[in-house]
Amino acid sequence: MALATLDTAFIVEYGLSAFTVLAVQFYYLHNAWQLMSKRWIQIPLTVATVILAVTSCACSLTNVFMANADRHLPGIFQVTEIPIAMQTVSASIADVFLTATLTLALRKGRTGFRHTEALIHTLSVFVINRGILTTILQSTQFLTYICLPATDLAWALVHFPGCKIYVNSLFAILNARRHWRENIVNAAETGLSVQDIPLDTVERMGQKSSWFRSRESKRSSTSGPKAVIQFTTEVVRDDGGQPADSRAKSQPFS
Numbered sequence: 283m284a285l286a287t288l289d290t291a292f293i294v295e296y297g298l299s300a301f302t303v304l305a306v307q308f309y310y311l312h313n314a315w316q317l318m319s320k321r322w323i324q325i326p327l328t329v330a331t332v333i334l335a336v337t338s339c340a341c342s343l344t345n346v347f348m349a350n351a352d353r354h355l356p357g358i359f360q361v362t363e364i365p366i367a368m369q370t371v372s373a374s375i376a377d378v379f380l381t382a383t384l385t386l387a388l389r390k391g392r393t394g395f396r397h398t399e400a401l402i403h404t405l406s407v408f409v410i411n412r413g414i415l416t417t418i419l420q421s422t423q424f425l426t427y428i429c430l431p432a433t434d435l436a437w438a439l440v441h442f443p444g445c446k447i448y449v450n451s452l453f454a455i456l457n458a459r460r461h462w463r464e465n466i467v468n469a470a471e472t473g474l475s476v477q478d479i480p481l482d483t484v485e486r487m488g489q490k491s492s493w494f495r496s497r498e499s500k501r502s503s504t505s506g507p508k509a510v511i512q513f514t515t516e517v518v519r520d521d522g523g524q525p526a527d528s529r530a531k532s533q534p535f536s
Contacts, residue, residue: 288353293346299445300342303373306448307335310380310409317387327383334376341369356432363427370424374417381413408458412451419444 311331318324344365349358388402388409419440426437 286355288349288355288358293349293353295442296349297343297346299441300339300346300369302445303342303448304335304339306452307331307373307376307380309452310384311335314380314383314387317390318383327379331376331379331383334372334379338369338373338376341365341372345369359427359432363432366427367424370420370427374420374424377413377416377420381409381417384409404458408451408455412455415447416444416451419447 311328314331315324315328318327342365345362348362348365352358352361385406388406423437423440423444426434426440430436
């Protein structure tokens with residue numbers, strides 16, 4: 283009977299979903315690694331997220347091997363209860379870590395310029411929405427699988443769209459990144475407007491220029507008297523006549 287055993291397509295899809303989720307999580311982890319460059323929290327968060335993501339993928343592959351060995355329903359879901367629980371919980375925690383890390387790293391990169399602030403705000407919204415959605419899906423799959431009987435396949439309603447949401451969120455970020463790059467290039471070609479310059483930068487520039495002016499005034503006021511060098515010219519005639527009067531020229535030398 284078709285409903286008494288697992289289909290091969292279901293097992294293959296489950297395994298592909300595991301690799302897809304792992305690839306998407308590693309992509310976000312790579313971005314987080316670059317944003318957290320030279321910070322003490324970079325290595326601990328990266329190691330913890332890698333362990334959680336790999337654990338989730340390993341548990342999913344364990345479910346695939348166990349389901350391929352015994353495809354009878356609903357017994358296989360009772361046997362794989364622990365690996366599925368570990369898979370969903372570790373994936374949820376990894377998503378929480380990635381969301382928190384990316385959000386904090388983006389907030390640290392704020393510069394005060396309008397275009398940069400808008401870009402960081404949009405990226406933060408994307409990251410937070412993606413993290414909330416994937417965490418809710420993983421948690422819902424865990425709760426429905428653990429709380430409901432093995433004969434109830436309600437958890438599958440959350441599992442199947444879960445992989446697609448991971449992929450769509452990644453494609454949304456990649457597509458939006460191209461649009462943001464074009465906007466940055468256009469802004470660079472058209473020039474920087476006055477509204478793009480943060481006020482605190484202008485104040486610092488004003489303070490710096492006034493400091494230089496005060497330094498220049500102090501230098502001019504404290505400069506000492508100028509030295510004077512006197513040049514004397516003496517003419518000697520060949521016919522033995524009296525030499526012309528010597529003329530002295532003085533030229534200031536500073």
